Amino acid sequence: MFSKESLTLNAKDExxxxxxxxxxxxxxxxxxxxxxxxxGGIDSSVSCALAVQALGKERVFGIFMPEKDxxxxxxxxxxxxxxxxxxxxxIENIGPALSAIGCYQxxxxxxxxxxxxxxxxxxxxxxxxxxxxxxxxxxxxLVVESPRGxxxxxxxxxxxxxxxxxxxxxKQRLRKVTEYYHADRLGxxxxxxxxxxxxxxxxxxxxxxxxxxxxxxxxLYKTQVFQxxxxxxxxxxxxxxxxxxxxxxxxxxxxEFYFSLxxxxxxxxxxxxxxxxxxxxxxxxxxxxxxxxxxxxxDIEGKRRTTAYLxxxxxxxxxxxxx
Amino acid sequence: xxxxxxxxxxxxxxxxxxEPATITDExxxxxxxxxxxxxxxxxxxxxxxxxxxxxxxDEMTPDNLDSILRISAFLDRKRTEPALQASA
Numbered sequence: 384m385f386s387k388e389s390l391t392l393n394a395k396d397e398x399x400x401x402x403x404x405x406x407x408x409x410x411x412x413x414x415x416x417x418x419x420x421x422x423g424g425i426d427s428s429v430s431c432a433l434a435v436q437a438l439g440k441e442r443v444f445g446i447f448m449p450e451k452d453x454x455x456x457x458x459x460x461x462x463x464x465x466x467x468x469x470x471x472x473x474i475e476n477i478g479p480a481l482s483a484i485g486c487y488q489x490x491x492x493x494x495x496x497x498x499x500x501x502x503x504x505x506x507x508x509x510x511x512x513x514x515x516x517x518x519x520x521x522x523x524x525l526v527v528e529s530p531r532g533x534x535x536x537x538x539x540x541x542x543x544x545x546x547x548x549x550x551x552x553x554k555q556r557l558r559k560v561t562e563y564y565h566a567d568r569l570g571x572x573x574x575x576x577x578x579x580x581x582x583x584x585x586x587x588x589x590x591x592x593x594x595x596x597x598x599x600x601x602x603l604y605k606t607q608v609f610q611x612x613x614x615x616x617x618x619x620x621x622x623x624x625x626x627x628x629x630x631x632x633x634x635x636x637x638x639e640f641y642f643s644l645x646x647x648x649x650x651x652x653x654x655x656x657x658x659x660x661x662x663x664x665x666x667x668x669x670x671x672x673x674x675x676x677x678x679x680x681x682d683i684e685g686k687r688r689t690t691a692y693l694x695x696x697x698x699x700x701x702x703x704x705x706x
Numbered sequence: 707x708x709x710x711x712x713x714x715x716x717x718x719x720x721x722x723x724x725e726p727a728t729i730t731d732e733x734x735x736x737x738x739x740x741x742x743x744x745x746x747x748x749x750x751x752x753x754x755x756x757x758x759x760x761x762x763x764d765e766m767t768p769d770n771l772d773s774i775l776r777i778s779a780f781l782d783r784k785r786t787e788p789a790l791q792a793s794a
Contacts, residue, residue: 512763520736520766521743522750538763541747689742 385664390606390650394614397607401599402437408597409438414572416442417597418565420558421472422629423460425621426576426600429608432615433599434574435468444565445472448558450481452632456624463618475561481553489550497525497537504530508633509547514643514678515671521643521682528633551630555591572596578605580649584683585690586641593693604654605646643682652679709757710778716752717774721745731775736768746771753777759784 409417417434421427434443445465447458458474465472481487494501501507506528512519523544525537539547559573566573575595577587582601587593600608605626612622626646627636642649648669655665655676666673707715710731718726721740735741741749749771750761759781770780 518767518769519764520746520768520771522746522763522766523743538750539747540751541744544747545744685736688737688739 385651385655385660386668387606387647387651389660389668390604390654392603392607392610394610397603398433398436398611398614401433405433405437405597405599409572412572412596414566414570414596416444416569416571417574418444418446418562418569418571419470419574419576420562421445421447421461421464423454423457423464423621424624424626424629425605425608425612425617426578426581427461428464428617428621429612429615430574430576430599431464431470432468432612432617435470436615440469440471442571443468443470444569444571445470446562446565447472447474448477448561449474450476450478450554451487452630454627454629454634457629460618460621460624464621467616467618473565477554477557477561480557484553484557486550486553490547493539493543493547493550494525494527496543497539498527498535500529501527506632508631508635510536510635511641511643514682515675518678521685526633552588552591554630555588555593559591559594566596574599575601577601578608579603580605580642580646580653583653584642584686585693587693589693604650606650644679649679652676653683656680656683709781710774712756713774713777713781716749716756717741720748720752729774731778732773734768734772735774736772741771749777753781753784757781757785 405417409415416438419427419431419434421431431443431445445461447461449458462472464470491501494505494507498505508526509523510526511521511523522538525539525544525547526534527537528534562573565571573595575592575598577592577598578600579602581587582598600611603611609622625636627634644652648671651669652665654660655662655668662673662676665676669676671679714729714731717723717729717735717740723729723740729738729740735745746766750766753759753761761784765780769776771777
């Protein structure tokens with residue numbers, strides 16, 4: 384019978400498989416080590432721990448890349464992670480570069496199309512409607528909070544929404560540019576840290592957090608990433624932290640921004656869809672009704688369609704390299 | 707030009723449709739990849755600005771917006787709403 388235990392893996396064997404693959408891949412790429420951007424979240428923490436397990440702490444370099452909207456605990460948790468695994472790190476504050484390139488100003492311009500008073504002291508985030516309540520299309524809403532704490536919700540125009548997303552994507556792209564600076568300097572490869580939900584559903588920025596040389600946990604469901612975290616000894620505070628996007632000034636959960644369901648239920652739905660588990664069993668395992676599971680499946684397939692382009696490399700008229 | 711033709715023309719000119727003849731009035735705009743979640747916002751802006759209707763959040767469903775036919779039917783209903791309310 385299908386249940387959340389269906390996702391349980393043998394952590395020891397899986398760590399051995401991934402670390403062996405990392406060592407073999409490093410040899411093939413002729414890189415001497417790995418650079419990992421550390422966010423204080425579970426995915427980058429597990430990726431860092433795997434890198435250390437595979438190559439040794441001397442060959443792993445961690446980077447903290449805060450900016451003005453980064454949560455307060457990101458650096459604290461990231462530092463604890465680095466200390467736990469003995470990894471050398473540095474802090475690269477990307478805020479000034481984001482300001483200089485116009486990230487915040489372009490975000491604010493988009494927000495002001497619906498909230499003209501938006502400015503210093505205001506906060507915002509993007510949020511999706513709940514998939515549990517209706518079959519409403521995935522039209523993202525802007526949530527704005529005034530300095531007095533009053534929250535309002537708005538529908539953006541297509542152009543304002545696209546500008547807001549495009550401006551925000553500077554953050555992920557600038558982080559990747561910074562990771563590659565250190566990778567080039569050290570002769571290392573860059574680790575991408577998406578889990579299976581993020582990779583499958585296109586929850587990444589092309590040439591931003593989507594860019595990397597290796598993605599050691601992209602095949603693992605988020606639940607499995609938590610299993611490995613425990614096995615590898617990732618600090619409990621990091622394992623207990625609610626996954627967030629840490630991208631906008633207002634705190635935002637990942638399901639609110641992208642997945643529509645908490646990761647435990649999303650994992651089960653994605654596994655059920657991938658493995659053709661009978662709908663009734665997925666419904667029982669998730670505690671959702673069959674109609675809702677069907678809507679989640681449609682949402683998963685819709686996101687696969689609309690984000691397929693993110694996975695593509697540059698198209699060529701014809702192959703350039705033989706074989 | 708009737709509503710369905712106006713909707714079709716908007717879809718074909720605003721989005722990139724390599725082979726317009728393959729898009730029937732009944733074809734799913736979402737499943738064919740022509741319209742994504744940002745595209746839905748563009749469709750709504752087109753409807754609100756061109757036909758002076760207001761699309762409520764709970765009306766943003768595939769039933770109302772996922773094909774040229776469905777959008778046209780939705781518009782028909784929206785435009786007759788005031789008359790229906792007035793005569794009620």
